[in-house]
Amino acid sequence: MIIIRMRSGLGNQMFQYAFFKQMQQWHGNEKVKLDISTYHWNVHNGLELDRVFGIDLEADSVPASVSRSFADVGYRFQDRLLRRLRGIKHRSYRFWENVSFEEYRTMDDVYLEGFWNNEQFFAGVKDEIRATYCYRGALSAADQQLIQEMKDKQSVAIHVRRGDYKKYPKKFPMCTPDYYKQAIERVQREAENSSLSCFVFSDDLDWCKQELTFLPDVTFVDNPNPLHASKDMYLMSCCKHNVIANSTFSWWGAWLNLNPDKRVIYPESALLTFEFMPEGWQKL
Template identity: 65%
Template sequence: MIIIRLRSGLGNQMFQYAFFKQMQAWHGADNVKLDISTYHWKVHNGREIDKIFNVDLSKDSVPSKVSLKYADVGYQFHHRVLRRLRGIKHRSYRFWKDIAFEEYKHLKDIYLEGYWNEEKYFKDVEAEIRETYQFDFNLNSEESELLELINDKESVAVHVRRGDYVKYPKAFPMCKPSYYQQAQSLLEREGKKFHYFVFSDDLDWCKQELQFLGNVSFVENPDKSAAFKDMFFMSQCKHNIIANSTFSWWSAWLNNNPDKTVIYPESALKTYGEMPRGWIKL
């Protein structure tokens, strides 16, 4: 059996689940399962993917035999315990970057951990993933007005990721105001005017640093447990200026505008590798 660990925030969960469906397509549904046992750990909003999208993890996951509340005593110890619980041999743990892409089609009896945050890892099941990642929630009056404004304008979603990135700038390069200014110049180089919708976990910083955008709305989302709504609204904009963030990536990928412009920072290449065709690097 092939077991894939589901972990981290929503954007990463979406990549991991998409890769999981690709692996099922290659190896058969009965031979590929998810490990969701570590989601008592609160990372961002915890396990969200099955709460937001039509995803049934109960039929796709291996059963948890023991709570891994002691797993945080050591990363390697955690994997040793995890493999033992799953009945997997010691040498059968692999990290995603240690595996060549074509090798995934021939794997057997292995525990996989990683992010698989490139389109190639789910390209064969793209239609299924687009169908699965459909947002379904009731809009309140303010949200309905926002969606109407997004649809009426030549809208650009601007995503600014700060939060935990501020604590670890070397590990997670943040986009500077100059990046967003260059992206704006690129969009407006032919004189076209846009309405910018800024989404962020630090809107106070954005209001101070991104006023140069001019025709701009700073979108408030006071409910931190419903951050997925930001992804939805960003995906409804006609264009996207994304940050170095998987959350950003999915908002742009789920944008169905055939004429969309997506701009991403060069630092994202270290995180994602090859970006989707047509996206513009700055």
Template identity: 35%
Template sequence: MIIAKATGGLGNQLFQYALGRHLALLNNDTLKMEANYYINSSFVYTLGRFNTHQEITKEEDYLRAGLPNIGDASFYGRIKRKIFRISEGLKPIHKKKFITEPDFTFCPEILNVRSSCYLSGVWQSEKYFKNIEDTIRKEITLRNEPSSEVKNWIAKTSESNSVSIHIRRGDYVDNPRINKFHGVCPIEYYTNAIDCISQSIHNPTFYVFSNDIEWAKNNLRVSYPIFFVSDKIIPDHEELIIMSNCKHNIIANSTFSWWGAWLNVNQDKIVIAPQKWFTGSDTNTKDLIPEAWVRI
């Protein structure tokens, strides 16, 4: 059994699912997603909205996977967990039962796991699931039929030389801790990205996605046809599918639009991503952005 801890928004969940799914397939095993994080979170667990192959963990799953009972507060329970932590520390990463992501770069040894384990991390690189990308693309499709409004947006993006623009604000602006670490892409980034992509394709039409769509309407200046897609009545998982249907993509420093661009199946797509992903950190992001994408 592979247990993957789910945290954060939809983009994070998709990365966590994709690695877990890959390991489950490699081991001919079941993927269980731990969704306890969402009990007291403003984020919503959304993977069930897609044709994903996963189940939510039950209490007995941890013991079945060979993990200690974290709910056992007895003296012997604490001793067992201490012995477990010591023995885990002596093992190579692919032999561990409890695997914590070593750092932000791709760790190939993870793909050598051949037994039940618990995964804790963000795993933000396509290298964790590149070998099963066709499977992931097939499964990250809507489980239920979308609304007529979503169908209309999909039709529009299909009929035009569509370019998605994602502007991530919300908690990136309002939460001081998140703002210090992530920051927001400045308007100059979008201006340069629009200029870059407009020189490469003919008659672009821009489709804007944002969790602060009013800010986008008031600040984004584009001399081409432009539509503002985000609306409270369109849930995130459907908005992601509209974004992925655009022929080209300008993403923010956000895993949500990363997935919107990655799921785009246009063989000639141009994807523009910010050069600096984390404003307040020197975290190495060399494995985050696929080689074919353009960073500015």
């Protein structure tokens, strides 16, 4: 059996589940399972894929008795230490580190913990993932009007991630106003200087209103309920272009954008999170 551990917030969960579906395609549905035991900690907003996208994660998860034997154990422990600590034998299971792409196709009996923040890791199931990650929540009349504006205008979704990043600025460098200014200027040039309309999504709109005064025809999209963050992701995907932060959340907002002529701008700091970006996306 191959067990994949689910962890962290919505954007990372989406990468992990996409990788899980690719692994199922390679190895078979019964051989590849999820460990969702991490979410008894209630980290971020907890496990969101089931609530947001209606995915039946329980059906694809290992039993609690199995997940408990692995939970909270780092990959640095050797099997013998695992057995001593947990009293459970894992003779054929290994904790792997620095795995190559091709090794995922051939591995067997392994517990995997990671993020797989790379389109390559679900390249064979892209269409299925797009269908799975279709927004299923309610949309108000105001939301519908906003979407229509995005369709009618040369719209640019701008995502600003601050929130928890302010606590760890070295690990998660925040994008500066200058980055957003240069990004908008680039989109403007490549859109043949047509009039842009900017739609700002952020967990710190007060900062955005103070620092991003240069944005043309700007709308600050206010969503005070963190449990409805997936609606922001959907609305970002409705714009014609995307300026993203170094965030898995805004990555998905841009990736789910179906506009074939979209421009996606990302900061150089995003490469701390993503090893590779999709073809056509532009680093700034």
